[in-house]
Amino acid sequence: MSQKLTTIAFDADDTLWHNERFFQLTQERFADLLADYAERDHLADRLLAAERRNLGHYGFGIKGFVLSMIETAIEVTDQKVPASVISQLIAAGQEMLQHPIELLPHAQDAVEALADDYTILLITKGDLLDQERKLAQSGLGDLFDGVEIVSDKTEPVYREIFQRHGVAPDRAMMVGNSLKSDVVPVLDAGGWGTYVPHGVTWALEHAEEPVGRARYGRLEDLGGLPDLLAGLH
Secondary structure, three states: OOOOOOEEEEOOEOOOEOOHHHHHHHHHHHHHHOOOOOOHHHHHHHHHHHHHHHHHHHOOOHHHHHHHHHHHHHHHOOOOOOHHHHHHHHHHHHHHHOOOOOEOOOHHHHHHHHOOOOEEEEEEEOOHHHHHHHHHHHOOHHHOOEEEEEOOOOHHHHHHHHHHOOOOHHHEEEEEOOHHHHHHHHHHOOOEEEEOOOOOOOHHHOOOOOOOOOOEEEOOOHHHHHHHHHOOO
């Protein structure tokens, strides 16, 4: 086991299992439903603005996404959106909340390979009930020594989590697909951040890659994580 690291924390959505692609598919459906009222690109911009505006009200997750779609539909139709469209948007959100969990390649193997030598945490943000459902269906729940479902991922949040689990930040690594949420704030807290890019990333999760920072790493997939850690002995 690495002498430097004692704790490995994983993000959940689009790090361990697929998530963002379901938002993209629903957004395509949203654009189809409102095709008579707005161009796709304009509608996408309006929806993103609504999501950004509403983060402080609804937080991250499917429910806030659906409410932002409904709000945008009302706005772009000058409050004339048919009730049938609202009904279909609600149904689309319910389908998202019931979608089966599909693990990403190497996710289970990576977590299992490290579970004996490290304290393994799950740190994810979003709707509490939905994240609990996904973890339960993932089959990975028993591998984690702790699960943290938070409203947002910031430097103070990570510091508080590490403190609560009795680990100094410089002995903890966060692994995830979001530079903004999973990597940069952990580096700022004094920890290690490993970026595992996902093919689809929500626009509000973009950040500049912290190339050159001593505790920053990048992997193409989770399959390389055990070797990365072995190299830190």
